[in-house]
Amino acid sequence: MLDVTYRLQIPHRAGQLARVTTVISKHEGLIGDILTVSLHRDSTEREITVEMRDAAHAWALANDLNALEGVRVIWHHDRAFLRHEGGKLRIDPIRPVKTVQEMRDVYTPGVARVCSAIADNPALVSRYTMIGRTVAVCTNGTRVLGLGDIGPRASMPVMEGKAVFYQQFAGLSAMPILIDTKDEDEFVETVVRIAPTFAGIHLEDISAPMCFEIERRLIERLPQPVMHDDVHGTAVVTVAAAIAACRHVGRRLDESVVGQIGLGAAGYGISSLMHDGGARVIAFDPDPRSHDRARAAGVEIVGMDELLATADVVVATTGRPGLIAPEQVRAGSVVLALTNPVGEIEPLVARAAGAAFAADGRSVNNVLAYPGIFRGALLAGSDRITTKMKLAAAWAIAALAADGELVPDVLDQQVHDAVAEAVRAEAVAEGLGRPEVVPAGL
Structure with a gap:
């Protein structure tokens, strides 16, 4: 459309x-x-x-x-x-230089004193530079939206869009980083070399299974939060939608069976976080290469017919429009058909077939999650984003969903503030808070 x-x-x-x-x-x-x-x-x-x-x-x-x-x-x-037209981002100074004295303050000779202070105490970098409130949005363009491998340059409009929402909803500067390689080692080494510029590393639109290995290795090697948004941001919002949907039908998520169709980057993230949130999770994917990773996360592998006949909440992230037929919809179930731009089943069709609630990727949008998750982690000074922090974000989103809705308005600033505070509080509760590296100005 x-x-x-x-x-x-x-x-x-x-x-x-x-x-x-x-x-x-x-x-x-x-x-x-x-x-x-x-x-x-x-x-x-x-x-x-x-x-x-x-x-x-x-x-x-x-x-x-x-x-x-x-x-x-x-x-x-x-x-x-x-x-x-002309792109969506630019870099502007916070304080324009209008006098010679201001020039001396922000550049030579004054800047040397600030550089020396940071060299003596590296934690000061978050207070006196943009690093503490800046996120790198890194991609190689191998799995962009539903477009597939279109390369890093063609992925730039998506990366710019991510950066727009970081600024608007979390007050963070985000810089798209296009990495022209499909080699895992080269990608990881590139990010490691540029990582000192940033307080957080946001991975985006990297194909599976490459994305899992890249994220794992960067988490091991870097002292700042790393998160692949297609895996975890989408998972957080989907879990929030499932929590709200279960609430509407008088059922708790941890009393429900969640069926995940498709175990790519998003599907794996959703199924594993659903399991960590207390649900029994069953999944179907025709590719056996995805099964071992899902089983290791506590997910049961079943056939698609069994899944649709059993699950209280069905989540589909297959990239296959129209995959679910109306007659396969279980009465009273929740159906989240998240493939964009056309889902596995239209929400109106699913509801007409007996679903209690249904939604597609237009409403279940990871923009609800990632700005607040990174802001919360940076406000705590955390060096990582944990499962408990992601679940805290999901519950914060679900709590603000209006009656009859699965998720709140993505443009509601209150939602992003709530996510950030929930993540910050959870990080502190887990002992991950480091006040000395919390950035100034957030």
């Missing part, structure tokens, strides 16, 4: 906008924003955003709008490209 914005010149007379919306309706377009750009004596310019199936559908609507008497399509564009 595409969100397409049309800038239209429309006659400034009663009923003209209705003519336009009628044509959009005939094309089965879903209208979003309508913005009045300018008013003239004889015409009005408006930007109308419409959800369309694909580019051909968007062009067909543009042609029919142009055919309306007095209406002109000035331009139409996919909104995603409009929002990415």
Whole structure:
């Protein structure tokens, strides 16, 4: 699906906008924003955003709008490209330099005194530099969204997007790091060499099983938190959704059977965290190479038919749209079909087939988790992100889900603050807090 914005010149007379919306309706377009750009004596310019199936559908609507008497399509564009023009990030100074004295403070000779202080006491780096509030978002572009191996450069829009939400929701600066290698050793060594620049290492869009080994080795070698978001961030939000769903149907997660379909990066993370949260977890994946890792995390391997007939909560992360047929939905179950952009079963279809609750990847979004998780770890001065910290984040998210919803609004700042505080408190409770390295300014 595409969100397409049309800038239209429309006659400034009663009923003209209705003519336009009628044509959009005939094309089965879903209208979003309508913005009045300018008013003239004889015409009005408006930007109308419409959800369309694909580019051909968007062009067909543009042609029919142009055919309306007095209406002109000035331009139409996919909104995603409009929002990415020039990229989404830049680096700006916190305090601009306006005087010679300020120059002396931030550069020579004053900067030398700060450098010497950090050399004498390395913990001061979090107080006097950006390192303490900066996260590296590292990828090799081998498993980007549902697009697969598209390479590091093509993955940059995703990495920039991650960085946008770090700043907006957690007050952290995040720097995309594109690593052009599929060799595990080269990837790990590259991150280790640049790691002194950052307080945390966020791994993103790395294919399985490579991602598991890279994360394990970096956790062993680095003194700062490391987390692969596709594995753990997605898991945290999915567990939160399962907690909320179980609450709605009067069942506890630790009294439920969770069925995980697909044991790739996200599927493994979800199934293992569900198990750590107290649920009995059964899983299906046709690839036997994924089974040993899942069993080691306490997950039982079963057939797909048995899973769908048994599980109280079904989670699917297979990359296969339409995999689950309506007749396979167990009455009263919770179905989370998380493959993007099209899930294993549409939520409306699942609910019509008897599911108590159903959702897809559009609502169960890892943006709810990772900014607060890293902020909480950095606020505690923790050198790692533990299972208990991830579960604390999941419970914080679930607690803020409104009645009838599986997760709260991803744009609600209260949610990200709650996640950060829950993670910080858990880190301190586990004895991982290091006050001397907590960054200034967070």
